[in-house]
Amino acid sequence: MKKDFLRVFDLNQNEFTYLIKRALEFKANKDLHETLLSGKSIGMIFEKPSTRTRVSFEVAIYQLGAHPVYLSSKEIQLCRGEAIKDTALVLSRYLNCILIRSFYHKTIKEFAKWSTVPVINALSDEHHPCQAMADMMTIFEKKGKLEGIKIAYIGDGNNVAHSLIEASALTGVKIHIATPQGCEPSAEVIEKAKSFTEIKLFHDPVIAVENADVVYTDVWLSMGEEEHIEKKEKFKNFQVNVKLLKQAKLDAIVMHCLPARRGEEITNEIIDGPQSVVLDQAENRLHTEKAILEFLLAL
Known part of the structure; x- marks a missing residue:
């Protein structure tokens, strides 16, 4: 069963503590994880401008051995009124995970509802869990x-x-x-x-x-x-x-x-x-x- 990260409370205490510990390990051993996600592709949908979120995620994806696919909301069919459901279902066939930086948290929740791969909230109006x-x-x-x-x-x-x-x-x-x-x-x-x-x-x-x-x-x-x-x-x-x-x-x-x-x-x-x-x-x-x-x- 797929797991999403839309808000901090999507994790329990043990999971959150584990992730902090694991992040510290990644920081201490920067060259020891380049194949962890080898062969996977991560979609990055951005409705809003970004410096730290976009660059940190793109570099993280690359350093884990996966391929980042940047998708500006102005360049995909969502901007022409395609249903979130249709976009989510189709992108799930291509990608292993999708992160979204959106104006509205309800957009991310709707996307996650239909996506069959994990969805990460890369910032919304309600939460910034990363x-x-x-x-x-x-x-x-x-x-x-x-x-x-x-x-x-x-x-x-x-x-x-x-x-x-x-x-x-x-x-x-x-x-x-x-x-x-x-x-x-x-x-x-x-x-x-x-x-x-x-x-x-x-x-x-x-x-x-x-x-x-x-x-x-x-x-x-x-x-x-x-x-x-x-x-x-x-x-x-x-x-x-x-x-x-x-x-x-x-x-x-x-x-x-x-x-x-x-x-x-x-x-x-x-x-x-x-x-x-x-x-x-x-x-x-x-x-x-x-x-x-x-x-x-x-x-």
């Missing part, structure tokens, strides 16, 4: 553990926040979230996660960051929201800067999933500073995606 996997790998690398770690997430309650909440629930990480009024994460996500770990919501970032091991932020406006000036105004006191970071632990690390709007949600001084781990975080997308692909296709 990012959360790399985030937890990075925290483990820097802190030596996950359980009991406190993350302070400062910013919009968006897809990144949703996946970070679910990943925290599977690893015992405590997560404190600070958003402006009206920008909180999905109640459904919080409700599912809160029985597994400590989740607290704040509208004051200073309180959320107090004694944090990790300070995490993301852009205030997601792709497609750039013109929402009124929403952007709500975040003016939610910048990760020197003053705010002083409220966290002295050895706190700073994370950002990128791309960053420097000078908005985070200052240059912080993102380029000694506590920033954003480049390690970005690199770890490559290693966690190898683990995900192997898990769905080779185990």
